[in-house]
Amino acid sequence: xxxxxxxxxxxxxxxxxxxxxxxxxxxxxxxxxxxxxxxxxxxxxxxxxxxxxxxxxxxxxxxxxxxxxxxxxxxxxxxxxxxxxxxxxxxxxxxxxxxxxxxxxxxxxxxxxxxxxxxxxxxxxxxxxxxxxxxxxxxxxxxxxxxxxxxxxxxxxxxxxxxxxxxxxxxxxxxx
Ligand code: ADP
Numbered sequence: 001x002x003x004x005x006x007x008x009x010x011x012x013x014x015x016x017x018x019x020x021x022x023x024x025x026x027x028x029x030x031x032x033x034x035x036x037x038x039x040x041x042x043x044x045x046x047x048x049x050x051x052x053x054x055x056x057x058x059x060x061x062x063x064x065x066x067x068x069x070x071x072x073x074x075x076x077x078x079x080x081x082x083x084x085x086x087x088x089x090x091x092x093x094x095x096x097x098x099x100x101x102x103x104x105x106x107x108x109x110x111x112x113x114x115x116x117x118x119x120x121x122x123x124x125x126x127x128x129x130x131x132x133x134x135x136x137x138x139x140x141x142x143x144x145x146x147x148x149x150x151x152x153x154x155x156x157x158x159x160x161x162x163x164x165x166x167x168x169x170x171x172x173x174x175x176x
Contacts, residue, residue, distance in 0.1 A: 008150035029085035047076035068104035088127030
């Protein structure tokens, strides 16, 4: 294990993930990779057709992206150079490995970030919208997983958690 000389900053912003000025924004994608509502819809709307074309090429090459996994494309028209499309689990009551899969979605996103020299990355609250994951449990997993990862791998300078609601802001503020 390599340790970073300087610890990564974990920051919190209430706002729209598509306008974040970071190296990579993470999309709360679905397995089909071809867009959807929420964060996914906003990223494809603001980022433009290029992101969708790259997603389509990935789909042809490797098929659907299962929950817990992530793939990377360019950022299209976004300020961010990259979009990391992470697939969170659909909440099914908690007995279907949802917690492990959510942690893996964060971890695999960070792994891809390191491979691409990404220093600053913004995450939405994956799985807590249409996928129904309880917000507080999801936030705890997000913060714990990210902290563990950046503490044991150098290279990431800032991980920004983007919350949309005041309720989520309060949850993250407590955890951070
Ligand atoms: P999932 O399908 O993984 O549940 P959603 O996109 O439906 O993902 O929602 C995930 C979270 O992102 C929710 O808390 C939602 O309120 C929030 N969200 C929706 N749109 C945006 C946006 N443009 N920027 C940041 N967060 C957003």
